[in-house]
Amino acid sequence: MTTLAPPAARITETTAPSGGRGGALIWLTLPALLIFTAFAIVPLFGVLALSFTTWNGLGTIHPSGLDSWNTVLTEPGLLHALGITFLIMGLSWLVQTPASVLLGVFLAAHFRYRGFLAVLYFIPLLLSSAAIAITYKSLLDPNFGIGSGTGLGFLSQDWLGDSTLAVGMLVFIVSWQYIPFHTLIYQGAVRSIPKTMYEAALIDGAGRVRQFFSITLPQLKYTIITSSTLMVVGSLTLFDLIYVLTAGGPGDATRVLALDMYETGFGKSLMGPASAIAVILVLVGLLLSQLLRRLGGRGDESQQEGV
């Protein structure tokens, strides 16, 4: 993580004295490491082991070699679910990133009214996904929802019952929920850009737009990568919102990989194939976050050359 966010890492470097406290720091990581091992590493290997078995969740577990993998990899549903997952991932990245960057820049300036707006923007962050999903489900009800409530005909769409609209609504709601969080990241990052750079640019005659594209955006490079990693990994594991909102429907139009895993495991009681899907989910997640790290370069180049 540190390489993804150099500004903060730089601070740690300059403030942490070498010597005696380094040992103590290792001990400090121990509780987190233990919890991570118990709740992430061990279950991960458990799932890997389960993917080579046949188990209905009730009776005994039978080892069955590659049976589960065969079932999952030959099932057309897997590719479909992967496709939907990437579609929602890509679309929500496209919506969230520009909106968050702009809002972050907007809120970074020290104005009282912007501080007030910031508080309003962060409200969705305080709500649980299930609550958001239930609220939107009522709002988007085709017969008793916002359309019939306000009497505005164009709002009476089959929001969650039409394949295309349902994907669109999911992207909208996910964005609505998470843009505040990413805005917060960008706000902090923009504030940490040295004022001197803008002053220099001003002297050189750069306008606001030029400043944004030539200073702000390049300076946010690592923040964009951090935020994108969170978005990508977050959309991979996006489950609760979709489960409550559409349950993967209409048909299988919003059946993402996490939902496919859940239905296979807890609906069909096929724990082996469900575990195989879970392993695929982990692998895709690791692959994508590595890829994004690479995109960020090696991480040791200076972000503020010439300052």
Place this chain on the structure above:
Amino acid sequence: MIGKALSRRHLLGLTAGAGVAAALSACGSSGPGAGATATYWSLSGPPGEAARQAAIDRFNAANPDTKIAPQFFQNDPFKQKIKAAIGAGDAPTMIWGWGGGTLKAYAEAGQVDDLTDWFAQNPAVKNKLFPTSFGAATVDGKIWAMPHETVQPILLYWNKKVFEQVKAEPPQSWGDIMDLVPKFNAAGIAPFALGGQSRWTSMMWLELLLDRTAGSEVFDRVFAGEANAWSDPAVLDMLGKIQQLVAENGFIDGFSSITADSNADQALLYTGKAAMMVHGSWSYGIQESQGGDFVKNDGLGYMSFPPVDGGKGDPSNQVGNPGHYLSISSKATPEAKEVAKKFFSTVLLDDAEQNEWIKSGNVPIIQGSDKLYDTSPKGQFLKFCYDTSVNAKIFAQSWDQALSPTAATTLLENIAKLFQNQVSPQQWVDNMNAVIGK
């Protein structure tokens, strides 16, 4: 910033696991009780929850030294939670269910007790219940659950007011249904309400239509695990009829995002946005309690699903829930099991229990309960349900309950796709043949 990012990442991970976690979270606090406390999980919501709670209250009042501790969940979450709890060896003492394929999985995994001997020792209990209710409680000739609560045939309901408005008569055949569709659409009223996101709601159409077209034999062959049993021409015919009904806007706009748990489908009928609805007999109680004056003013009509012209099925056949079932977890303590059995043989059969269900518009599966009905409209509805259930040549269990979890979930997925035109009837048949006997 790093701290925030990290914790957020973990948060995201946590949220992703929330569904599974939610499924498991209820177990810890309410596993098998110690001593003489028996735990009980069932469905929440009107009208059942009140009746269930009343039975438990009566039992707890009559038996002060023992206790039944209930927990109630919504329909769909319940199905997942109970499965997760049983799999984790942390089931409640009494496992509520619909019998059939799920009960079979529990029995085969040794998670529930065999009650055959107990019923043999207590013939008074067995003889009081509908004989048809035991089929779905029986696996390999042994009884694994106590049938209780109510018998629930699936009926065709209609809103009398909108029928009057468009001057139409209730359908007497499948042909009539297809004739009514354009008539209601022209009047700006949806012909049928449907909570399609719940999927089992759409399934009721398939099972009734197949029964009326070809009789109960086709599904019997599927149930028996016969290879390619879905490849009956009658199935293709039935699936084609369904897709035709969807294509002609037979169902309310947006049906695929409506859930039955929220009763939004029921609301469509009593608000007159839809003219008809195929639903279980529990719908009556919901219409009555939530529909304002709708039922009181004689707005709700009901009938058996009409025959299909030239169909082979007996029109008296019913499909639905032949009963509800309570099993005893094999992991429960002997004391808790005794509490459960006492609960079965006393409170679940008394007049108060029957009246509780009758009050909510349901037919208890207890023989002679029709003597307790009054002559009110609700009494007449109950009499209708009692008679159709008792006189049914065959009372078949709903497909998703009869089949194994694997086949049932595949069935529901494919039904959702069928209504969405994402699969053709032939693909549907192929997909379903692949899970026969699984």
